[in-house]
Amino acid sequence: MTPILVGLDIGGTSVKAVAVSPGDPTGPALAEVRHRTEPGESGIRAGITAAVHSLAAEVGPDAEVAGIGVGIPGFVSRGAVSHAVNLGLGAEPLDLLPTLRSLTSGPVGVENDVNTAALGAGGWVARHDPGVDDYALLNIGTGLAAGLVLDGRLRAGATGMAGEIGHLVFDRSGPTCPCGQTGCLELYASGSGMRRTWSGTARQLLDAAAAGDPVAVRTAADLTAGIAHAITLLAYAPDVALILVTGGVVSRNPALRRAVTARLDHDDHTVVGRAVPVGDRVRWLPEDVAVGTRGAALLVAEGVRV
């Protein structure tokens, strides 16, 4: 028998899966597969089963699934997922535990995908900042969310939503958010926020702002200030040692990174900033670091259970 731990990263486009050894869960992948996502309850359930079966087949005929961890967008509580729009899941929770338990007699775990990505980034942090095991992973994509690893352990939080900072108010004089509140941070520090006033990509936005386009200048300033605020919030409230920033909006966008860095540097010269600087805690996580599936596998390797 070859026991394997399975990590599944279920996204709007694809279901990615990795198999690792229970004795070396951060070591080399034994196998990796990727399937297209079928949205909806039965599609998600069938997708999990198919991914685990093809992963086990890749490993070989003597593969035995010793545990399965899942990272999935939306609101996750006790193995059930809701409010994952890209997966066709609404307010009604979809309980993934029966599906997972039909595939293994070992431990199973389900977490929000930003939380599993945060766990999965631990290897990168250990290589680049040896000795540090306290950080947030901040994802700036269509939305905005963070996962927290505090003192080496995933902080899912009392409701499983630790790091869900997108709907904290950033500008109480700002516009109404689709959520019903006013001036939420996600209206500024995210791709969907940017698209309120800009129809291109984030790179095109920074180029147009550099060329003096007044709408681009304003939108880029909002985006920059919002991302800097998200970073500062994580540096002050949970007070993590590092903030890893990733996601489609900031990846391959050196001009935006420079703007955010300059903004944080400015704030670090205020009275409060001098006492508790933030800028030197930022790390731009390379997009080719596979964190989602790896973190999902660590959910069941490191003793986190639903």
Added chain:
Amino acid sequence: MTPILVGLDIGGTSVKAVAVSPGDPTGPALAEVRHRTEPGESGIRAGITAAVHSLAAEVGPDAEVAGIGVGIPGFVSRGAVSHAVNLGLGAEPLDLLPTLRSLTSGPVGVENDVNTAALGAGGWVARHDPGVDDYALLNIGTGLAAGLVLDGRLRAGATGMAGEIGHLVFDRSGPTCPCGQTGCLELYASGSGMRRTWSGTARQLLDAAAAGDPVAVRTAADLTAGIAHAITLLAYAPDVALILVTGGVVSRNPALRRAVTARLDHDDHTVVGRAVPVGDRVRWLPEDVAVGTRGAALLVAEGVRV
């Protein structure tokens, strides 16, 4: 010999001290004393020494100081304190460890006073919400700050400032803060913030707002929204199970508490609020619960070391 653990709470007005038994640190106080605070470096050092000596004398001639924990305002790092304006301490750190080590051969610890208060509130939480060991203590006084106890352990944070949320931006279109930033939360959710536009007490503010005074109505709305935001931030970012609210602005101010509760209830009916409600996680901590000295003693009783 009667071994005692000493907890010191150093405030702008008085130095409070408690002696507890190392074998029962949350049990009955063996002695309590209170001295007037003498600000400045030598005043603080002498005040610590005097408080420990008179506490030991209260316990009896065979008292032996087995450990000392200190809660103190300002920025605390490795036993040194800075930026504690009420104590006459500026940017230059005052190292308290030599003074503490001259008074005991046992463990010593220094933490920000809101952090020690958070630790000290654990007994109250255990009595009122049995089984819960995950919470924030939010203090709304002249300033605004929170201390975090996550999964039963004090979360001081990577820089010792976890929960220092007063200078996070709440209204980026707001006024300039003395810190140099714009629209900081402390401009709204604190006594000093209230006094920008109101010269009386917080209770008088709510009375005048109820009577229709337009300045009071506006100031009370700012104060209410700011406190509700601070609570929501703690419910979302570290995602604590409970938020204990205390401090001079909210104590004996039922009208303000009702206004904050109504605001949270409103937000709990938005899309995001329905998924992750906040209002039912709030507890108004009675002001007669002694948390400062008790939490300071727990710093050295529970193995936290500087």
